[in-house]
Amino acid sequence: xxxIKEKVIESILFACALITVLxxxxxxxxxxxxxxxxxxxxSLGEFLTDKEWTPLFSQKxxxxxxLVTGTLLTTFIAICVAxxxxxxxxxxxxxxxxxxxxxxxxxxLEILAAVPxxxxxxxxxxxxxxxxxxxxxxxxxxxxxxPGIVMxxxxxxxxxxxxxxxxAAVPKTLREASYGMGATKLxxxxxxxxxxxxxxxxxxxxxxxxxxxxxxxxxxxAAGQQPRLTFDPTVPVETITTYIVQVSMGDVPHGSLxxxxxxxxxxxxxxxxxxxxxxSFWINKRYQQKYE
Amino acid sequence: MSESQSESSFKIEAxxxxxxxxxxxxxxxxxxxxEGNTVTALIGPSGCGKSTFxxxxxxMNDYIDVFHKKGEILIDGxxxxxxxxxxxxxxxxxxxxxxxxxxxxxxxxxxxxxxLRIQGINKKSLLDEIVEKSIRQAALWDEVKDxxxxxxxxxxxxxxxxxCIARTLAVEPSVILMDEPASALDPISTAKxxxxxxxxxxxxxxxxxxxxxxxxxxxxxxxxxxYMGDLVEFDETQQIFTNPKNERTENYxxxxxx
Numbered sequence: 001x002x003x004i005k006e007k008v009i010e011s012i013l014f015a016c017a018l019i020t021v022l023x024x025x026x027x028x029x030x031x032x033x034x035x036x037x038x039x040x041x042x043s044l045g046e047f048l049t050d051k052e053w054t055p056l057f058s059q060k061x062x063x064x065x066x067l068v069t070g071t072l073l074t075t076f077i078a079i080c081v082a083x084x085x086x087x088x089x090x091x092x093x094x095x096x097x098x099x100x101x102x103x104x105x106x107x108x109l110e111i112l113a114a115v116p117x118x119x120x121x122x123x124x125x126x127x128x129x130x131x132x133x134x135x136x137x138x139x140x141x142x143x144x145x146x147p148g149i150v151m152x153x154x155x156x157x158x159x160x161x162x163x164x165x166x167x168a169a170v171p172k173t174l175r176e177a178s179y180g181m182g183a184t185k186l187x188x189x190x191x192x193x194x195x196x197x198x199x200x201x202x203x204x205x206x207x208x209x210x211x212x213x214x215x216x217x218x219x220x221x222a223a224g225q226q227p228r229l230t231f232d233p234t235v236p237v238e239t240i241t242t243y244i245v246q247v248s249m250g251d252v253p254h255g256s257l258x259x260x261x262x263x264x265x266x267x268x269x270x271x272x273x274x275x276x277x278x279x280s281f282w283i284n285k286r287y288q289q290k291y292e
Numbered sequence: 293m294s295e296s297q298s299e300s301s302f303k304i305e306a307x308x309x310x311x312x313x314x315x316x317x318x319x320x321x322x323x324x325x326x327e328g329n330t331v332t333a334l335i336g337p338s339g340c341g342k343s344t345f346x347x348x349x350x351x352m353n354d355y356i357d358v359f360h361k362k363g364e365i366l367i368d369g370x371x372x373x374x375x376x377x378x379x380x381x382x383x384x385x386x387x388x389x390x391x392x393x394x395x396x397x398x399x400x401x402x403x404x405x406x407x408l409r410i411q412g413i414n415k416k417s418l419l420d421e422i423v424e425k426s427i428r429q430a431a432l433w434d435e436v437k438d439x440x441x442x443x444x445x446x447x448x449x450x451x452x453x454x455x456c457i458a459r460t461l462a463v464e465p466s467v468i469l470m471d472e473p474a475s476a477l478d479p480i481s482t483a484k485x486x487x488x489x490x491x492x493x494x495x496x497x498x499x500x501x502x503x504x505x506x507x508x509x510x511x512x513x514x515x516x517x518x519y520m521g522d523l524v525e526f527d528e529t530q531q532i533f534t535n536p537k538n539e540r541t542e543n544y545x546x547x548x549x550x
Contacts, residue, residue, distance in 0.1 A: 099357075171394070173390060173394035174396060174397075176352065176388075176390060176394070177390065177394045177395075177396065177459075178396075178406075179352070179355075179383065180350060180352065180387065180388040180390075180460075181383065181384070181387070181406060181407040181410065181459070181460070181463060182380045182381065182382075182407065182410065182411070182463065183406075183407075184380055184410075187410045191406070191409075191410065192396055195396075195397065195398070196396070196397050
């Protein structure tokens with residue numbers, strides 16, 4: 001009797017696991033098949049080398065690079081904000097903060113990641129951009145800088161929390177060795193703990209990067225919708241994700257070449273995050289703490 | 293209590309030390325004067341307070357939230373728990389070797405140079421010189437001289453421990469605290485460490501916690517026996533091992549308990 005019950009439970013659990021795998025496979029299948037028909041009309045060479053992305057105009061160009069640079073630019077700005085802040089917070093929480101503060105601050109910081117991104121986007125557009133415009137004359141109303149910074153704030157907890165975990169996992173004996181030599185807390189943090197926790201810290205950065213690359217709402221609201229091959233953070237740009245939103249919500253006829261561009265853009269995005277995930281996986285394996 | 297600058301012939305002096313972890317008293321009125329250039333062994337059953345006592349001398353207990361103490365620890369006549377004590381400076385002159393070898397996940401060279409670099413010494417020739425001198429002093433040179441760039445974690449346990457000793461020596465302390473430095477090592481490595489301790493005595497004052505009675509007998513000049521937070525007996529090692537005054541000491545060293 002029991003064995004039948006066990007088997008039923010087991011198969012339910014298996015079905016649950018299967019659903020997630022099938023969903024992933026389904027997404028990959030749709031991306032691949034739709035973009036296959038896109039690439040049968042536009043060559044891969046043109047896709048990768050053309051400097052303009054204007055599939056919705058009469059003069060059509062299908063160069064993905066403007067969208068890629070837009071994505072990379074906003075992501076880069078975000079990580080420039082999030083890495084130093086996140087790491088500093090992690091060091092503070094791990095090495096300086098009393099236990100009580102650490103226990104309170106960490107969950108509060110994690111709330112940053114739980115704020116709806118549309119709120120962040122709105123915040124970037126109506127608060128951060130006007131503020132930046134008062135400092136940087138000539139900053140356009142839509143730009144890469146403002147959403148990049150706000151996105152950076154959003155991903156701080158990814159870095160601070162995971163890095164703090166990594167720092168806390170460094171054996172106590174290493175900490176004692178460093179203090180025992182007369183090192184200060186700051187020296188211990190930066191010369192012993194951070195290097196020893198580097199695999200965990202790098203993994204946290206990559207996770208944050210993947211999150212920033214895939215982020216849609218903030219950039220869609222505040223970065224503009226003008227695909228532009230530039231690394232100038234003061235002008236409007238368009239990211240891959242923003243483009244997908246723009247086309248999905250517009251009145252592009254289903255099945256047309258214009259429509260299929262979003263799958264090509266999607267698969268580019270997928271390739272980027274897939275690459276990052278693999279790098280993170282590889283780093284974790286390669287640099288897995290080789291000490292106790 | 294006087295701001296202690298007392299005229300003392302002792303290198304180190306523990307005066308009326310009480311240590312508490314919260315409510316729990318772990319050391320009771322311990323007094324121990326220690327002369328320079330000697331090896332002092334601290335023995336006793338687990339939990340008797342000897343490691344806590346050892347860690348008073350470089351203020352390693354400060355990191356325990358509930359720790360507080362009464363009494364004075366004098367090193368070179370100065371109370372190291374004064375307000376104006378610079379703990380980092382103190383630890384440069386009172387080095388520590390831990391129970392388990394704990395090299396940094398860096399190269400052999402960088403491990404030894406660490407203590408110097410954090411003091412702002414970056415001159416390559418000076419670093420090279422001190423690194424070599426320290427590794428030689430720790431009797432490790434012949435084994436690692438061709439591989440100074442290799443990770444310290446690739447060394448054997450015994451080599452790692454000697455590396456940790458070399459790392460401590462590099463900052464030229466005057467006192468070295470050793471917390472069961474050979475307990476995780478094989479007999480041959482242990483013998484090497486013991487031999488090394490004998491040589492280091494010439495230049496350093498050494499305090500060593502050990503669970504190994506024979507080891508205490510072999511290497512130390514004086515031995516202190518701790519039991520349940522009391523320093524039961526403190527005397528010449530030979531005296532302790534051949535003619536202990538206290539019955540508990542005798543029972544412990546003859547292996548009747550502990």
